[in-house]
Amino acid sequence: MDSPSPIEIRNLSKTYRLGFLMNRQVRALQSLDLSLLPGQVYGLLGPNGAGKSTTIKILLNLVQPSGGEARLFGMPPSEREARRRVGYVPENPAPYEYLTGREFVTLSGRLSGLSGKELDDRVSEVLGMVQMTRAANLQIRRYSKGMVQRVALAQALVSKPALLILDEPTSGLDPVGRRQIRDLILEERHRGTTVLFCTHIIPDVEALCDRVAVLVGGRRVREGSVAELVSSQTTHVEMTVEGLPLERIQAMGIPLELTRQLENRVLLHVRESDAQPMLKRLLEQGGRVTQLHPARFSLEELFLRALEEAKQGPVGGEIS
Numbered sequence: 001m002d003s004p005s006p007i008e009i010r011n012l013s014k015t016y017r018l019g020f021l022m023n024r025q026v027r028a029l030q031s032l033d034l035s036l037l038p039g040q041v042y043g044l045l046g047p048n049g050a051g052k053s054t055t056i057k058i059l060l061n062l063v064q065p066s067g068g069e070a071r072l073f074g075m076p077p078s079e080r081e082a083r084r085r086v087g088y089v090p091e092n093p094a095p096y097e098y099l100t101g102r103e104f105v106t107l108s109g110r111l112s113g114l115s116g117k118e119l120d121d122r123v124s125e126v127l128g129m130v131q132m133t134r135a136a137n138l139q140i141r142r143y144s145k146g147m148v149q150r151v152a153l154a155q156a157l158v159s160k161p162a163l164l165i166l167d168e169p170t171s172g173l174d175p176v177g178r179r180q181i182r183d184l185i186l187e188e189r190h191r192g193t194t195v196l197f198c199t200h201i202i203p204d205v206e207a208l209c210d211r212v213a214v215l216v217g218g219r220r221v222r223e224g225s226v227a228e229l230v231s232s233q234t235t236h237v238e239m240t241v242e243g244l245p246l247e248r249i250q251a252m253g254i255p256l257e258l259t260r261q262l263e264n265r266v267l268l269h270v271r272e273s274d275a276q277p278m279l280k281r282l283l284e285q286g287g288r289v290t291q292l293h294p295a296r297f298s299l300e301e302l303f304l305r306a307l308e309e310a311k312q313g314p315v316g317g318e319i320s
């Protein structure tokens with residue numbers, strides 16, 4: 001039999017009620033579907049307020065959904081057996097700062113049922129994995145943000161979880177700290193751990209994720225592998241033009257998707273179907289086309305487009 005999906009979310013919605021009389025509502029999630037295969041690193045990409053943390057809190061049974069359902073390994077998040085298989089690193093880990101890193105990870109290991117030599121060995125192992133062996137006996141209040149993040153990851157790993165849920169694990173870190181966390185996530189993937197990775201940092205998604213869902217205003221507006229998402233964009237052609245000012249090109253009546261005035265040339269993107277007529281007009285008016293090739297959209301451009309489109313449709317936020 002196939003092993004159940006580490007995370008299966010169907011038609012999930014969440015509306016928070018606010019105010020003294022609970023009469024104000026904020027729609028945080030709307031009809032969200034998500035399905036992770038074992039061993040995948042799955043990115044949940046979205047701007048602030050997109051509903052990423054709400055999704056995580058529902059999976060951890062900290063928040064109850066208003067509709068739909070979430071399953072962890074085929075079980076509802078309320079089942080301890082389901083949550084036992086999950087390691088979690090919150091957005092701003094705030095471990096007991098008067099404990100040392102080793103004491104904190106040991107506490108977490110004990111709570112997950114380890115004891116004796118097995119516990120000590122596993123704690124040393126995970127501290128080594130996150131390169132915190134040397135600082136393990138310092139109090140956490142002396143740690144940098146990157147060290148706190150790594151020790152938080154160690155506590156999440158101590159129970160050998162099959163699923164790691166990471167909420168913005170690299171935000172606020174310097175490039176070295178980010179690199180270390182990324183490498184750890186890749187090592188976990190190598191071990192077969194499934195990872196749900198929430199972020200708004202696009203290069204991290206490109207570097208780490210097998211698949212990604214883009215969340216805006218509580219809705220999933222894109223889903224697929226990074227390569228699929230990028231290649232599903234409308235095909236455009238990029239042209240570099242010399243000898244014509246931007247205003248003349250804009251007055252030619254052909255829709256321009258992107259324009260940039262560079263020192264002595266203009267860079268523009270047109271739809272593939274507009275490329276021939278555009279070329280003809282540019283040459284007729286004395287322009288020189290020095291480069292012409294298919295335009296590749298980055299994940300960042302796709303993300304920004306998804307945000308723009310979502311702004312034009314109904315989105316989440318306060319509804320009454």
Ligand SMILES: Nc1ncnc2c1ncn2[C@@H]1O[C@H](COP(=O)(O)OP(=O)(O)OP(=O)(O)O)[C@@H](O)[C@H]1O
Nearest residue numbers: 016026028046047048049050051052053054055317
């Ligand atoms: N406990 C709460 N009570 C009321 N509204 C909430 C609560 N938690 C979240 N919200 C609202 O729900 C929406 C989604 O928030 P959520 O924290 O899930 O988004 P997010 O994508 O994690 O954002 P961020 O990147 O800023 O952490 C926001 O409009 C937020 O203000």
